Amino acid sequence: MSELIDHTLRAGWTPSGAAAAPLSTRALRWLRDRIGTPEETTPAVPASLLDVPESALAEQARADLAGAVGDQHVLTAVAARLGRAGGLSYSDLIRRRDGGDFAVPDAVVLPADADEVQRVVDLCVQHDLAVVPFGGGTSVVGGVSALRGDKSAVIALDLTRLNRMLSVDPVSRIAVLEAGVRAPEAEALLAGHGLTLGHFPQSYERATIGGFAATRSAGQASSGYGRFESMVDGVRLATPVGDWKLGVAPASAAGPDLRQLAVGSEGALGVITEVALRVRPAPTAHRYEAWVLDGWQAGAEAVRALAQHRALADVTRLSDVDETEVQFELSGALKARALQTFLRGKGIIEPCLLILGWEAQSSGELKRRRAATLRGLDGVRAVRLGRKVGESWRTHRFAGPRQRDTLLDLGICVETLETAAHWSKLGDLRTAVRSAVVRAIGADRKAPIVMCHISHAYETGASLYFTVLASRDPEDPLGQWQRAKAAASEAIAEHGTITHHHAVGTDHLPWLTGEIGAIGISVLAAAKRAVDPTGILNPGKLIPDARQG
Amino acid sequence: MSELIDHTLRAGWTPSGAAAAPLSTRALRWLRDRIGTPEETTPAVPASLLDVPESALAEQARADLAGAVGDQHVLTAVAARLGRAGGLSYSDLIRRRDGGDFAVPDAVVLPADADEVQRVVDLCVQHDLAVVPFGGGTSVVGGVSALRGDKSAVIALDLTRLNRMLSVDPVSRIAVLEAGVRAPEAEALLAGHGLTLGHFPQSYERATIGGFAATRSAGQASSGYGRFESMVDGVRLATPVGDWKLGVAPASAAGPDLRQLAVGSEGALGVITEVALRVRPAPTAHRYEAWVLDGWQAGAEAVRALAQHRALADVTRLSDVDETEVQFELSGALKARALQTFLRGKGIIEPCLLILGWEAQSSGELKRRRAATLRGLDGVRAVRLGRKVGESWRTHRFAGPRQRDTLLDLGICVETLETAAHWSKLGDLRTAVRSAVVRAIGADRKAPIVMCHISHAYETGASLYFTVLASRDPEDPLGQWQRAKAAASEAIAEHGTITHHHAVGTDHLPWLTGEIGAIGISVLAAAKRAVDPTGILNPGKLIPDARQG
Structure with missing residues (x-):
């Protein structure tokens, strides 16, 4: 798996060998009509032509790290380092495709478990190395860029060997997963116990449990399963001042909820190594269907009514007119022109696609929950497109x-x-x-x-x-x-907020002070100084340089 | 109102002039049979006999505070200071009733709004005075004890003049309330807009919005309305380094959720002055009913099933056998002996009372939600006691x-x-x-x-x-x-956790390190140093002395 990731993250999402998502000639023509014809295509420059600097990791540091995790788990080869050279934002991809200016870690270190992560962090303190925790590498805000701050070298701390489920408590419905477990692996591990996490962000195929926690992820079924932070019952972090475990009960009044400080800490307050997660029985019934509402404002009002009646479907997704048009034109699932004519006949002038999806333990529960949602739509001008479009959305929901x-x-x-x-x-x-x-x-x-x-x-x-x-x-x-x-x-x-589920990284940092205040920044900086006194953890992300804080 | 509080908080909860809650002779006899006859009664010593030290507030500090809030809002009289001399734990009350050793603030300062609170905090920094934020004074963990730490004097910062609703957004269902609004006042203010907060802790009659936020309160209807922290959309604090506002959106990934650091901060990280709260339409229908289940384990399993099916009633409250017996013996609502015989006839050997209460927007909604709860109880040995006992619980729910x-x-x-x-x-x-x-x-x-x-x-x-x-x-x-x-x-x-909804205060402090780790303590201490560099805010509560942290 890690080899695959090495070679593919550079140019884009699609794993080599995996199916691309080609556009039909018709769709492409439509798109070019709308936005203009791009002047040049941009295939990725071959990796061999990229000018990747030598690793700056000192020999002693390399040896010590190899002593902690095994020689074969400290990688300094160009391919390995390129595979963890930042995330998957448009800017990241443009830079790596064009061979532009981007940071490459000096080494990739792959510890096996929480204890090894702690040892690696301790060694990084000792050798004054910057540490970028690296899970799926799917950050779109610069969260895993290999910035070294004021350190002489930076390592990508690849967590994907932490890929186990450590325990399941079926009574309390809690599973403890290691940070490097990818979402599909988590679902497979839980499925063995008849359970599900229910976290389905668009990054599902690649992203990891630790990354979800570090960035306050929200999945497509968040209306039903909650945002990722609401699933986090406990968390363990490796910090420069030691191992830190949080979470002893479902709820507590023992001061501020420090779990909510760890969740969203983006690798800057510790390396998340294990997460205790609230899980649920795997659904045995599901139903996804598509509706079309008339106009953005009416659509948003309808979703508001559902939310405020607490009658949201587990997946509730309303597209505006533009997105609806693009989905119809690009998906090929429906004949766009014919559909528009049909909808006009139904009085829908500004079609806004609404995807509703329910997951349930029984067909009875599904029926009741669907009825509650549809009651919430009473009085809204809505045309049902049926299950085919809904299921098609579900099938392709990670294709973006x-x-x-x-x-x-x-x-x-x-x-x-x-x-x-x-x-x-x-x-x-x-x-x-x-x-x-x-x-x-x-x-x-x-x-x-x-x-x-x-x-x-x-x-x-x-x-x-x-x-x-x-x-x-x-x-x-x-x-x-x-x-x-x-x-x-x-x-x-x-x-509103500068980010609802993409996190801060480097890209949103300029707007963070406006959102949490200079006092908020100073509190984050103080917390960072407490756990990371020398500032080795993910420098340049989330928290401005702590020593200036 | 504040005068009333002055005179009554010392000896107990019951406001002077308000109805006491006498025990029947029969109930008293039963109780004495069970626990033994107390050797002496302990009426409170008259306040006039208490040896209350003179105020240690320096004249210049007093004058400056009076300049900020008005002379009449800086109280140094004994009655006013005694009225804010700690909270309402058993230990607090024993000390104050017996004239034992307890701390009395040197002055009570009553600002009018958030800006005046900020000015008071600034002056306390300037004069190096300890500040104990004081709302309803209902802490049962020493959270409002008038500890002065290393300061020469301590003021009780009484927030009850901050008793307004500042805004209502009926579309977003958010109301901004000042910190000193008591829960019944909050409900009255919201009722004017057809809204409710739905927060009904046993401290309801006295406790304030700011206090709920500062202590992560949970109300009796938390299954329906959520814990208080889940209602907090935004919060404003007066800190020694300035005014701090948090909360711009319902959810965010802009780093750690600092609202969850402010909530539960117990006056140690700032004085909460305003809280933006998620509100809901006031219910138009309610139904409370009592059931009896057989044995604690079966009862707890039933509540677990309801929680995990997400079918809890808004109020879901299961008493063990002992509490059930006490409730039957002390309430007088039912003939205890006759009830026991009746229940035995139904096969209930170890009666555990279960109170279920639903609040809804319509009788249809109530019916559906009740049906969902009762479906969740399928297969549980349960005897319905009906609405009378349920409604009686509701009527007396703040009588404890x-x-x-x-x-x-x-x-x-x-x-x-x-x-x-x-x-x-x-x-x-x-x-x-x-x-x-x-x-x-x-x-x-x-x-x-x-x-x-x-x-x-x-x-x-x-x-x-x-x-x-x-x-x-x-x-x-x-x-x-x-x-x-x-x-x-x-x-x-x-x-489990050292406290689910009473907070840390002084009384739970010895166990906090065990729960959040030495690293957690150092993070809290660091946050405190950032917002309260001289340690004036509520010394001795929640956070060990920050300068030793």
Whole structure:
């Protein structure tokens, strides 16, 4: 597995040998009509042409690390280091495809368990090495960039050998998983006990339990199973000041909930090594179906009603008109023109696709929960498209990253960004982000597609997830996106959170102070100094340099 | 209102002039048979006989504080200071009733709003005064004891003038309340908008929004409305380094959730001045009913099934056999003997009372939710006692503290303690706490009653709430309880959290390191140094002296 990852993370998501997600000629023509024809395709430069610096890891440090984890688990070969050279944001991929400027770790260290991770961390303190915890490598915010801060060398601490389930308590419904367990592996391990975690983010195929915890991940079924932080019952971290375990009860008033400090700590307050997770019986029945509502505002109101009646389907996902159009045009699941005519006949002028999915322990429970959801939609103008479209969404729900690879090859600028806000601000927020991105990108080319969906709804508000498709600026592809991202982030900071489930990393750092205040930053910096006095842990991410804090 | 509180908090809960909760002669006889006859009654010593030290507040500090909040809002009279001399634990009350050794603040300062609180905090930094934030004063863990730490004087920062609702967003269902709003006032303010908070802890009549947030409170309807921390959407604190606002969205991945650091901070990381709360439509229908299950283990299993099927009633409260007996004997609502015979006839050998309460927006919703709960009880041996007992529980649900006053007068040692643990550990935990308390108290007198209930259930575990009734040791009433509490706490620390909803204060501090680790303590201490560099905020509570951290 780790070999596979080594070779494939550089250029994109799709594992070598795995099926690509090609666009049909028709879909491609439609897309080019909308955003303009990209001027050049951009296949990835072969790795052999990249100028990767020699490893700066000192021989003694290498020897000590090899002593801790075994010689074969300290990798300094170029392929291994390139495979952990940052995450999977558009900017990461552009840099690595074009052979641009990006940081490469000096070594990849693969410990076997929590104790070995602690030993590696201790050695990194001793040798003053920066440590970037590395799980699935799917960060889209620079969270796993191999920054060395003020250290002479940086290691990627690859956690994928921590791939076991350590215990299951079926009575309390808690499973303890090691941090490097990937989501599909977690589901397979739990399935052996008739259990599920129910965490299905788009990064599902690659991302790990530790990464979910470190970044406050939210899966597509978060309405049913909760955000990842709500699943975390306990957590264990390897820190420069020692092993740290948290979580002894389902709820507590023993001071602040420090689990919620560990969750979201992005490798800057410790390396998460084990997570105790609330699990549920694996569903025995499911049903996914598609509806079309009329217009974004009515659709958002309908989702709000479901959330506030606590009648959300486990998966509740509302696309705006633009995203609905793109889904119909690109998916090929339905004949887009015929569908539009059909919907107009039903009085739907601005079709907004709503995917509803329920997972249940019995058909009776499924029926009752579905009925509750549909009662919540009473009085909403809605046309049912049925199960075929719903199940098609379910089948392809992890295909997005592969499709992005295809679009990258075609010379398209494709990236996502996301936020959450209170219901009363959601409409303005969406409008503001769309205009900001269109203005930033559209100056001297065709307007980009800026499409949006709600995929996580709460009683007090919801997330907004934007996908941007634009004709790439071949002269300055990074600058093109960075300007759009900055403009969007300014708009977001006005109305909501800078990130609902992508985390801070490097990319959102400039907006964190606005969100948690200078006092919040100083509290994070103080916590970091307490657990990481020499600042070896994931420098440059989440927390500004602690010694300046 | 504040005058009332001044005069009444010293000796007990019951406001002067309010109805006491007398025990019937029969009930009293039963109780004395069970735990032995107390050797002396202990009416409170008149306040005039207490030896209250002069205020140590320097004249300049007093003048500056008066400049900030108005002369009439800086109180140094004995009655005002006595009224904020600690909380309402058994030990607090014994000390104040007997005229024992307890700390009295040097002044009571009553700011009008968040800005005035900030000014008071700034002045306390300037004059190096300890600050004890004081809301309802209902802490049962020493959380509002007037400890001065290394400062020359300590003020009680009384927040009850911060009693407004600052805004309501009915679309997002968020209300911003000032910290000093008492729970009944909050409900009244929200009722004007057709809304409710749904937070009904036993301290309801006195306790405040700020106090709930500071201590991670959990109300009796937590199964339906959630723990208080789950209601907190945003929070504002006055800290020695400035005003700090948190919370911009319903959920976020922008690093650790610092709201969950503020919630539970017990006045040690800032004075909570405003809280943005998730609210819900006020229920238009409710139904409370009582059931009797057979035996603690079967009862706990039934509650676990409800929690894990997510079919809990909003109020779900299971008493063990001892608590059930006490409730039947003391309440007078049912004829205890006749009931026992009736239950035996139904095959119930060890009656465990189960209170179920639903609150809903419509009778249809109520019916559906009740049906779901009752489906979850399928196959459990259960006898329905009906709505009368359920409604009687609801009517008297805040009477516990008043009843305790009566028992205190009678010379009875009466106190509660609580914890939470995972389901698989709950049985052992209950047994261990019971034996620990019985052993500690029962050496040279009749065995105490140690009764228990589950009132907060989660998918992975539940709370256990113990009430202890014993014949008081007149020679050493404090020592008697402190030994029992220490023994119980040791047992608790083995299996679960040292506190599920009473907070840490001074009383649980010895066990906090065991729960969050020395690293957890150092993180809290570091956070405190960041926001309270000179250590003025609530010294001696929650966080060991930060300068030693």
